[in-house]
Amino acid sequence: MATEPTTTGRVTKRRARTRANLLDAAFAVFAAKGFGRVSIEEVCEAAGYSRGAFYSNFSTLDELFFALYRQRAELIAAQVAGALAQDGPDLDVVQSVDRVTEVLLLDVDWLLVKTDFLVHAARDPAVAQTLLEHRATLRRTVADRLARARGHTELPAALGDADSAAHAVVAAYDGVTTQLLLDKDVDGARAWLRQLLTALLTDGSGNAH
Numbered sequence: 001m002a003t004e005p006t007t008t009g010r011v012t013k014r015r016a017r018t019r020a021n022l023l024d025a026a027f028a029v030f031a032a033k034g035f036g037r038v039s040i041e042e043v044c045e046a047a048g049y050s051r052g053a054f055y056s057n058f059s060t061l062d063e064l065f066f067a068l069y070r071q072r073a074e075l076i077a078a079q080v081a082g083a084l085a086q087d088g089p090d091l092d093v094v095q096s097v098d099r100v101t102e103v104l105l106l107d108v109d110w111l112l113v114k115t116d117f118l119v120h121a122a123r124d125p126a127v128a129q130t131l132l133e134h135r136a137t138l139r140r141t142v143a144d145r146l147a148r149a150r151g152h153t154e155l156p157a158a159l160g161d162a163d164s165a166a167h168a169v170v171a172a173y174d175g176v177t178t179q180l181l182l183d184k185d186v187d188g189a190r191a192w193l194r195q196l197l198t199a200l201l202t203d204g205s206g207n208a209h
Contacts, residue, residue, distance in 0.1 A: 083099035139167060140166070
């Protein structure tokens with residue numbers, strides 16, 4: 001006997017779309033006004049939804065902010081992992097740096113939201129733990145890739161091991177993005193990051209050891 005078609009799939013897809021739209025709207029509002037200056041009503045208005053739609057997906061504005069941060073942070077980790085995975089075991093440092101800097105999310109609005117999250121984390125240990133976990137994940141992605149390539153491509157001795165090199169890479173990204181927040185020069189940031197990472201991970205001449 002035939003059964004009634006279920007609506008669960010449609011409801012799930014609709015809810016996922018609502019959640020995604022709320023996150024997109026929140027991103028724009030947070031970037032424009034700052035996390036501490038935004039209300040739930042403003043997010044709902046920007047997304048075109050009621051407060052009921054908001055509360056069916058998030059219990060608080062903080063929860064939405066966490067979800068937004070995780071979404072973008074995971075995108076960055078995936079971009080880096082994808083760019084580093086293309087050489088196989090024989091890592092070409094210079095070409096990998098080129099790929100990473102080409103695809104990496106260097107977006108001023110994201111950096112504004114990320115900075116808000118950093119300030120929020122500095123005052124709340126629980127939030128800080130979330131940020132630390134993301135940074136550790138990003139460093140592990142880089143370190144694992146560099147470690148797997150050590151038999152083919154030696155890192156400069158001054159960097160020490162792959163973990164230390166990964167810390168240096170993330171620190172370089174932090175420095176470049178701080179400058180980008182001030183001068184808004186995305187092309188300049190990509191060029192400077194490429195130059196800095198090449199100098200860090202090779203002998204400085206642009207050639208891998």
